[in-house]
Amino acid sequence: MPDLTLTKVAKSFGGNAVLHDLDLHVRDGELFTLLGPSGCGKSTTLWSIAGLHSPDRGTIAFGDRVVFDGGRVDVTPERRNCGVVFQSYAVWPHLSVHDNVAYPLKLRRVKRPARAARVREVLELVELGHLERRYPHELSGGQQQRVALARALAHPPDLLLLDEPFSNLDAKLRERAREWLRALQQRIGVTTVFVTHDQDEALSMSDRVMVMDQGRVRQVGTPEEIYHEPADEFVADFVGSVNVLSGRAVPGADGTAQVSLDGLGRPLTVPAGADLTGDVRLAVRPERIVVHPPGGVPADAVNVVTVKVASRAFLGDHYRYVAELGERELVVRTLTPVDHGSELIVELPPEAIRVFGPA
Amino acid sequence: MTVTAGPRPETAAPAQDRGPRRPSVPTTASHYLIWALTLLVVVGPVVPIVLASLWSTPLYRSGGGLTLGNFRDLLTDPAWWTAVGNSAAFAALTTVTSVLLGVGAAVLLSRTDVPLRRLFAALLILPIMLPGLVLIVGWMAMWAPSGYVSSWLEINTFLRFPVDLYTLPGMVLVATSVAAPTVFLFCRTTVLAIDPALEDAARSAGASPLRALLTVTVPLLRPAVLNSALLVFAISFEALGLPLILGFSNNIRFVSTYLYDHWINAAPPNQGLVSAGAVFLLLCVSGLLVLRNRLVGDAARYTTVTGKATATRVVGLGPARWLPAALLAVVLGVFVVVPLAGVVMSAFTTILTPYVTPWSVLTTENFQAIAEHPIWSESIVNSLLIAGAGGLLTTVAIAVVSVVAHRSSFRFRGSLQQAVVWPRMMPGLVTGMAFFWSFAILDPGGAVRGSLWGIGLAFAVRSLALGYGVFYPALAAIGEDLVRAARTSGATWWQAAVSVVLRLCAPAMAACFVLLFVSILNDADPAVFLVTDRTPVMGLTMLQLAATSTGGAVAAFGVIQMVITLAVLGAGRLFLGVRAHA
Numbered sequence: 001m002p003d004l005t006l007t008k009v010a011k012s013f014g015g016n017a018v019l020h021d022l023d024l025h026v027r028d029g030e031l032f033t034l035l036g037p038s039g040c041g042k043s044t045t046l047w048s049i050a051g052l053h054s055p056d057r058g059t060i061a062f063g064d065r066v067v068f069d070g071g072r073v074d075v076t077p078e079r080r081n082c083g084v085v086f087q088s089y090a091v092w093p094h095l096s097v098h099d100n101v102a103y104p105l106k107l108r109r110v111k112r113p114a115r116a117a118r119v120r121e122v123l124e125l126v127e128l129g130h131l132e133r134r135y136p137h138e139l140s141g142g143q144q145q146r147v148a149l150a151r152a153l154a155h156p157p158d159l160l161l162l163d164e165p166f167s168n169l170d171a172k173l174r175e176r177a178r179e180w181l182r183a184l185q186q187r188i189g190v191t192t193v194f195v196t197h198d199q200d201e202a203l204s205m206s207d208r209v210m211v212m213d214q215g216r217v218r219q220v221g222t223p224e225e226i227y228h229e230p231a232d233e234f235v236a237d238f239v240g241s242v243n244v245l246s247g248r249a250v251p252g253a254d255g256t257a258q259v260s261l262d263g264l265g266r267p268l269t270v271p272a273g274a275d276l277t278g279d280v281r282l283a284v285r286p287e288r289i290v291v292h293p294p295g296g297v298p299a300d301a302v303n304v305v306t307v308k309v310a311s312r313a314f315l316g317d318h319y320r321y322v323a324e325l326g327e328r329e330l331v332v333r334t335l336t337p338v339d340h341g342s343e344l345i346v347e348l349p350p351e352a353i354r355v356f357g358p359a
Numbered sequence: 360m361t362v363t364a365g366p367r368p369e370t371a372a373p374a375q376d377r378g379p380r381r382p383s384v385p386t387t388a389s390h391y392l393i394w395a396l397t398l399l400v401v402v403g404p405v406v407p408i409v410l411a412s413l414w415s416t417p418l419y420r421s422g423g424g425l426t427l428g429n430f431r432d433l434l435t436d437p438a439w440w441t442a443v444g445n446s447a448a449f450a451a452l453t454t455v456t457s458v459l460l461g462v463g464a465a466v467l468l469s470r471t472d473v474p475l476r477r478l479f480a481a482l483l484i485l486p487i488m489l490p491g492l493v494l495i496v497g498w499m500a501m502w503a504p505s506g507y508v509s510s511w512l513e514i515n516t517f518l519r520f521p522v523d524l525y526t527l528p529g530m531v532l533v534a535t536s537v538a539a540p541t542v543f544l545f546c547r548t549t550v551l552a553i554d555p556a557l558e559d560a561a562r563s564a565g566a567s568p569l570r571a572l573l574t575v576t577v578p579l580l581r582p583a584v585l586n587s588a589l590l591v592f593a594i595s596f597e598a599l600g601l602p603l604i605l606g607f608s609n610n611i612r613f614v615s616t617y618l619y620d621h622w623i624n625a626a627p628p629n630q631g632l633v634s635a636g637a638v639f640l641l642l643c644v645s646g647l648l649v650l651r652n653r654l655v656g657d658a659a660r661y662t663t664v665t666g667k668a669t670a671t672r673v674v675g676l677g678p679a680r681w682l683p684a685a686l687l688a689v690v691l692g693v694f695v696v697v698p699l700a701g702v703v704m705s706a707f708t709t710i711l712t713p714y715v716t717p718w719s720v721l722t723t724e725n726f727q728a729i730a731e732h733p734i735w736s737e738s739i740v741n742s743l744l745i746a747g748a749g750g751l752l753t754t755v756a757i758a759v760v761s762v763v764a765h766r767s768s769f770r771f772r773g774s775l776q777q778a779v780v781w782p783r784m785m786p787g788l789v790t791g792m793a794f795f796w797s798f799a800i801l802d803p804g805g806a807v808r809g810s811l812w813g814i815g816l817a818f819a820v821r822s823l824a825l826g827y828g829v830f831y832p833a834l835a836a837i838g839e840d841l842v843r844a845a846r847t848s849g850a851t852w853w854q855a856a857v858s859v860v861l862r863l864c865a866p867a868m869a870a871c872f873v874l875l876f877v878s879i880l881n882d883a884d885p886a887v888f889l890v891t892d893r894t895p896v897m898g899l900t901m902l903q904l905a906a907t908s909t910g911g912a913v914a915a916f917g918v919i920q921m922v923i924t925l926a927v928l929g930a931g932r933l934f935l936g937v938r939a940h941a
Binding site for chain 2: 050051052076077078079080081082083084086087088089090091092093094103104107108148151152155161
C-alpha cells in the first residue's frame, strides 16, 4: 500500500477559501484522521484525495504516483483506485449486496469466478456473507454501512477513504462499529484516511489525528499528543472539554511562571519556557483538577484554591461541578460526589496546565 | 503491514494501468456534442422564423432583402388587432374561471368532507388525460344550440342552456373545462404538501377548523395559483383548436386562427406576414412564461414542505357539505360527463337528435368511414408511429441531456437546463413554423420535411419540456453520493451515468415515455405547417375535420383517440405500478 502526500493543496469556492496550502502526509498502513468542526475543510480534503473535487493548486501523490499537480495532472476519480465510504453510504438501491460489491470488480474486468470469490471474501470480512442476495432496503443502517465498506475494499483500493461513516448510526452501534472497523483496518493494513467531527471517534480509532479549522492545520499528532499536549487553545477546546482562564504572567523560579488571575488572591504556578510574561491563557482539563477534603491537602501541593460551588450535575459515570474561580467559571469532574458544603478545595497541578499566548 | 484478508485478485494490474476500460471518446467532447445538437434542434429553428419575418420574399425563393414590411403589414391590419383583443379577452376570462373552479375544487376535494370527493376529483382530472379535441367535439354534440342535450331541454323542459358555444363566452366555458384541471392539480399538490402544523398553530391560537383552512392554507396557495394561472393564460392565448372549431365559422378571429387563415386559406400564402405574427406570439408567450418563472423563483418563503409524512386532515363542513357537492356535480356533469357521453353517442349513431331515440340509429358506419378513407386511416397509423418512435427517442434524449445538464461538470450545463424548458415557451404554431423554415433552408429537397421524421421532430421538441418535467424530479432525488461511489469504484462519467443514474431513473423514463406518447399522438398545432398529403397525422386531421363538419366521423375519431390514450395511460399505470425494489 502506498503512503499519501498532499503538498500545498489550496481550494476555494466562489472566492471563499476552504483550504489554505494544506500539507499532509499519511504513512503506509496508517489510520489517519481529519478532525474538525463542520466547514473546516476536512471533507473537501478527502474529496480532493478521491478526485471528486479538483483543488486549485498543490500536488497530491499516492506513493510516487502523482494524481494531482496543479493544472498539469488531474487523474479522474475512476483512475485513482481509492475505496470511499460515504456518509450516506451511497449503497446503490437497484443492486443486490453482491452486485454492489461486484461493481468495482466488473469495471476492472475480473472474470466471473474470481469475482464471485472475491465478493464472498470481502463480504465475509465485513460479516455479511449470509446477506449476499439481499437488496439494500432490506438491510439495517449498520449493515448498509458494512456493504459500503465491502464495496470500497473490493478492488482492492490503494487508499481507503471514510467520510463520517458512523454519523448515521445510533450511539451504541457507533461504539461497536468503531472498534470493529479499527480492528479490520489493522488486519488488512490498508492506508486509511478518516474524516470525522467526533473527537471520541478520532481519539479511539486513529494512529494519528490532524485537527483542522477553517481550512488550516492546527495540529498533527497521536491521539495522546492531541489530547494532553494540544498545540493551541482551539485544539484544547475542540478535543475534550477544557477550562480556559486568562491572566497575567511574570517569570518565576526554574522553568515556571507565576500567573495572577482577576479575583484570585494568590498567583498560580505554571510550567513555562524562557521568561513568560504578559497576558496569557491557561487551559486545564476538568478531570485533571484534584479535589481535596477539608484539612486533607498534602503539604507539597501547589496551586490550591478554595472555590465556591455554583452547581452540581450527575452525568451517570461522573459528577460535574461548576465552581466560581475569581470571576470565572471552573468546571471540575469527579468520579464520586464531594459534598463539602458550598465550597471545594481544588488543586490545579502545574503539569495539568497548558499555557497559551493571548488569544 | 500484515495483509491477511485483502489479497488482490490475480487479474489486477499495477497501479498505473489499473482502472476503467475503454477510455472512449473523452467525456467532455461528448458533452459538447450533446450540447451543440440540443441547441441546434431546440433554439436553432427560431432563427429562420425571425429571418422569414424580416425578409421580403419566402426564404426558399431566391432574391428578396431585409424589410420591416411584414411587421408593418401586420401591425396596420385592423383584423390583426381584433384577433389580439379576442385572444387576450378569451385567455383572461378562461384564466379567471379556471382559477375559481380549480382552486375551489382543490380545497374542497382535498381538505373537506364533501361527499363523493374521490369521484369528483377523478372526473375533474379526466380532461387533462384526454386529447383536448375530444372534449370540444363532445361539447359541440351536446351543448351547441342544435346539440342533443340543449335541444332536448328546450323541447321537454323550461330549462335552456344559457350560453351559445359559438361566441366568446361559450368558448371560455369550453376552455375552462380543459384548463381548470391544470389549476386543480397545481393547487392540490400544494394543499397536500402544506404542513398540518401550520393549521394546528392557527387552531391553538383560537381559529375554528374552517377558519384555519381559509386563513392559513388558502393564502399559502398563492404561488400555485399564480403559477397555474399564468400557464393557463399563456396556453389559452396561443390555442388553435378551440378557436378554429368554434370561433372560425362565426368569424371570431383569434391570433392563432388569424395566422392559420393567412397561411392555409390565402393564395398565395402570406408567409412573411404570418412569420411576423408568429414572432409576436412567441414574444408574448415567452414574456408570460419568463414572468412566471420569476414569480415561482420568489416563492421560497412559501416553502412549507417539511418532509415529514403526515396524514392530511379533513375539515368537517356539517350538513352544508351537500351544497358544494351538488354544485360540483352539476358543473362536472355539464363540463365532463355529458360531453364525453356526447362523443360516444355521436360516434355510434347516424344522427344524434332528441327527435329520434339513439337506439334506433345505432351504427358503426362512422368507424368504417375512417377505415376506408385512406388519409384518415393513414393518419392514425402515422400518429402511432410518430408517437412510438418519437416518444422513445425523445425520452432517451431527455434523459441524456438532463444527466449532462444536472450531473456533470460540463461548462455550459446551465444553458442546457434552459434549453430543455425553452420549447415550453414556444406556441405549437410557432414550433411548426420554425421547423418549416428550418427545413426550407437546410433541406430544400424536402426529404425530411416530406417525411414523418420532420413532423416527428417538431412534435418531439415541443414535448421536451413536458417529458423533462416528469423526468427531472426523479433525477434530482438521486443522491450525488451514489454517483461519486460509482466514480471512485472505477466508473467513468458515462459508465456511472448509465449504470447508476439512468438505471435508477428507469421508472421515471417509463412514465416520461407514456406521457410523451400520448402528447405526441394527440398533438396537432405544429403539424399545420408541416403536414403533406403523404404525411397526415391524427390530431391535425381531426382538427381540420372538426373545423368543417360536426358529423359522426369526427366523433368516431375522438373515440379512437380517447381509447388509445386511455389504454396507453392505463397500461403505463399498470406497468409503473409494478416497480422493482427502489
